[in-house]
Structure formats: structure tokens, C-alpha cells
Amino acid sequence: MSKSAKTIFAFGIYFAVLGTILIVAPNILLTLFGVPTTNEVWIRVAGVLVIVLAFYYIQAARKELVDFFQWTLYTRSSAIVFFTAFVLLGFVKPALILFGAIDLAGAIWTGLALRARRA
Numbered sequence: 001m002s003k004s005a006k007t008i009f010a011f012g013i014y015f016a017v018l019g020t021i022l023i024v025a026p027n028i029l030l031t032l033f034g035v036p037t038t039n040e041v042w043i044r045v046a047g048v049l050v051i052v053l054a055f056y057y058i059q060a061a062r063k064e065l066v067d068f069f070q071w072t073l074y075t076r077s078s079a080i081v082f083f084t085a086f087v088l089l090g091f092v093k094p095a096l097i098l099f100g101a102i103d104l105a106g107a108i109w110t111g112l113a114l115r116a117r118r119a
Contacts, residue, residue, distance in 0.1 A: 012057030022047025034093035
């Protein structure tokens with residue numbers, strides 16, 4: 001597995017863990033980030049979607065789908081913009097920016113690995 005594939009694989013594992021937490025014990029995570037707890041199903045639906053994304057990331061890494069790796073640079077680096085906007089609009093506490101920072105750090109890691117691959 002290439003270095004760039006390993007970054008995508010690691011992100012897939014992160015998504016799998018996050019999705020599992022959102023399905024099994026969402027209120028623990030919500031409380032940590034200052035979001036009101038809920039018994040609504042939607043947070044668990046989001047968890048399922050995150051697990052689906054985890055599958056795509058893991059399979060793309062296993063198959064060395066470099067185009068996919070490059071596409072994720074745009075989406076993962078944009079998450080911090082949306083999460084920061086949600087904070088600035090007062091929808092959520094600033095702790096949510098941490099998730100955006102994780103996405104951005106992952107995108108930078110993948111981008112650097114892709115750049116080294118090209119060199």
C-alpha cells in the first residue's frame with residue numbers, strides 16, 4: 001500500500017470509529033462537543049452515512065484509487081470552512097471546529113503523500 005493510500009485508509013478507519021460512535025452512543029460525542037443530546041434517529045442516520053464513507057475510503061485505499069485520493073483533498077479541506085461557519089452563525093460551540101481541523105490535517109497529509117508520489 002502506498003503512503004497516500006495509507007493516509008486514506010487511516011481516514012477510513014477514523015470514519016468507521018466515528019460512525020460507530022454516532023450509531024451506538026451518539027450522546028457521548030454530542031456532550032463532548034457541547035451539542036444538546038438527542039433521542040432523534042437522525043444522528044444515527046448520520047452515523048450510518050459516515051460508515052458508508054468509511055467503506056469507500058478503505059476500499060479506495062486498498063485499490064490504490066489515486067483519483068479518489070485527490071478528490072478527497074477538496075472535500076476534507078472544505079469541512080473546516082463549513083464547521084467554522086456553523087460556529088460563527090451560533091449553531092454550535094467552537095469545539096466542532098476540531099472535526100474540521102482533523103479533516104484538514106488529513107487532507108494535508110494525503111496531499112503531501114500524493115506530492116511525494118509524483119516526485
